[in-house]
Amino acid sequence: MNKKTIRDVDVRGKRVLVRVDFNVPLQNGAVSDDTRIQAALPTLNYLLERGAALILCSHLGRPKGKIVPELSMSPVAARLAELLGRPVTKLDDCVGPAVEAAAAGLQPGDVILLENTRFHPQEKGNDPEFARQLAGLAELYVNDAFGSAHRAHASTEGVTHYLPAVAGFLMEKELEFLGQAVENPKRPYVAILGGAKISDKIGVIESLLQRCDRLLIGGGMANTFFQAMGFEMGDSLVEAGAVPTAQSLLKSAGARIVLPVDVVIADRFDNDANSRVVAPNEVTAGWRILDIG
16 A cells, blocks of 8 residues: 555654544443444554554534534443553543643543544534644544545544644555455456445445446445335435435446345334335335345
């Protein structure tokens, strides 16, 4: 990989701002799946072992620029402390005098986790001043949030204008894998794409369709394609504004786009909900698609 990583920099005694992807599911005030936290551990442990002090930042859910207590990073900090085997201090904000003071007082081996970056509308707006304040907390920036790297937000793109930036191990691994898949793929070349929104991934979809033999689409994104085909979606998650885009992609790609042949629907989003497997064009009013069949 021709991008600098944490192996290429001296982090000893430095405050390092690490963008992680801790957008994890919560249940009853605790992390219910820590896969994404586990994935960040190699990078975090490497930096800590070499004498860095860590300032971690991430978004969690979609608070839409407002403080939503249920989307606080506190449960994430608690689980991360267990996995790291050391204290993790969760701050009440991600910018401001109190945050600056906490960052300035860090010693090698210390770890702080900033509050949900999306509690500030300036995060998604990639506001330069907000990015400058984040960057001002540290001396080096590490991006290890591959799942959020396609978004030009303040904590993913904006901060790089104010700090030297390198990739973490997770970012490195994903970029190497993606590079191999794109530059020299074996045939037949099948790509699988999920997630909720088409609009976030339109460039990726168009690029993949130029290269792959088949593009398998699942997740909430598939619902928008189903609606573009004229299917009733009940209470399913659908990105209404992207339906024309989905129609255009279906028309241009033809059989290269493959959608689920059946889906799991439920009458509510709950573990105890009534559910059944149906064809995508058989979603009942008041029910929603929650998974492929």
